[in-house]
Amino acid sequence: MLTCPICQAPLQTLDNGVTCPANHRFDRARQGYLNLLPVQHKNSRDPGDNAAMVEARRRFLDGGHYAPLAQRLAKLAAGYKPERWLDIGCGEGYYTTQIADALPQADGYALDISREAVKRACKRSPQLTWLVASMARVPLADASCQLLASVFSPLDWQEAKRLLAPGGGLLRMGPTREHLMELRQKLYDEVRDYDDQKHLELIPDGMRLAHSETLTFNLHLNSSEARADLLAMTPHGWRASAERRAAVIAEPCDVTVAIRYDWIERL
Numbered sequence: 001m002l003t004c005p006i007c008q009a010p011l012q013t014l015d016n017g018v019t020c021p022a023n024h025r026f027d028r029a030r031q032g033y034l035n036l037l038p039v040q041h042k043n044s045r046d047p048g049d050n051a052a053m054v055e056a057r058r059r060f061l062d063g064g065h066y067a068p069l070a071q072r073l074a075k076l077a078a079g080y081k082p083e084r085w086l087d088i089g090c091g092e093g094y095y096t097t098q099i100a101d102a103l104p105q106a107d108g109y110a111l112d113i114s115r116e117a118v119k120r121a122c123k124r125s126p127q128l129t130w131l132v133a134s135m136a137r138v139p140l141a142d143a144s145c146q147l148l149a150s151v152f153s154p155l156d157w158q159e160a161k162r163l164l165a166p167g168g169g170l171l172r173m174g175p176t177r178e179h180l181m182e183l184r185q186k187l188y189d190e191v192r193d194y195d196d197q198k199h200l201e202l203i204p205d206g207m208r209l210a211h212s213e214t215l216t217f218n219l220h221l222n223s224s225e226a227r228a229d230l231l232a233m234t235p236h237g238w239r240a241s242a243e244r245r246a247a248v249i250a251e252p253c254d255v256t257v258a259i260r261y262d263w264i265e266r267l
């Protein structure tokens with residue numbers, strides 16, 4: 001199913017990597033992932049989330065604070081019964097692994113442009129095919145997936161459409177406007193209103209919104225490490241002033257977690 005990111009021809013497996021008929025070769029890293037991001041497709045030396053952000057997200061998610069979000073995501077994914085699925089922008093793999101556990105028979109793929117993220121992610125579920133790759137040029141064949149997951153990530157909608165088989169769909173999980181509201185109120189004088197419907201305007205012809213739901217719960221953040229990690233894994237880690245961030249980290253707080261799930265079907 002893998003295709004060459006340079007010439008789009010099918011890739012064949014070699015002992016220590018993959019190659020295409022035009023002899024473009026890509027090595028398998030020691031940790032097990034494939035690097036299918038050619039240097040000419042990188043817009044910086046180390047694109048995507050850096051090691052500090054990835055580590056913060058990993059500690060926070062492994063702390064179980066967002067476990068209900070992952071459980072619902074995995075349950076929804078299992079209900080769609082895909083034969084092949086891909087997590088686009090998988091990060092360090094917390095959600096990916098729970099989808100994989102809910103779909104033990106399916107052929108699972110995951111990609112992220114951040115090598116630091118994929119390096120860690122691939123250890124969670126070695127049975128999946130883990131890729132360092134760009135979501136703008138996904139190295140998988142047309143109509144090869146019945147389910148795409150996009151969790152808190154940006155998305156290239158045309159690529160998503162290309163990858164989906166008819167009847168398949170994109171399972172998108174993202175914040176609603178209430179998400180982390182108490183935290184945002186502490187961090188900014190004026191809380192920016194977040195349009196949590198905006199992504200629906202980007203749905204291309206040939207795809208349609210078939211299901212939406214939200215999940216909301218209260219989270220009590222007792223530990224300063226969890227509060228610091230939550231800031232570090234989001235844009236608030238650099239957007240808010242150092243003083244406001246320190247104030248948030250200093251005191252236990254309650255925050256609203258409010259997430260929406262959308263299933264956007266390929267017609």
Ligand SMILES: C[S@@+](CC[C@H](N)C(=O)[O-])C[C@H]1O[C@@H](n2cnc3c(N)ncnc32)[C@H](O)[C@@H]1O
Pocket residue numbers: 047048049057088089090091092093094095111112113114117133134135136150151152153154
């Ligand atoms: C907010 S994180 C979400 C990670 C993971 N889905 C999660 O929720 O834990 C967004 C991810 O998108 C990745 N990303 C950003 N631009 C990308 C691109 N062009 N192609 C692939 N991944 C990209 C980042 O490296 C980062 O890991």
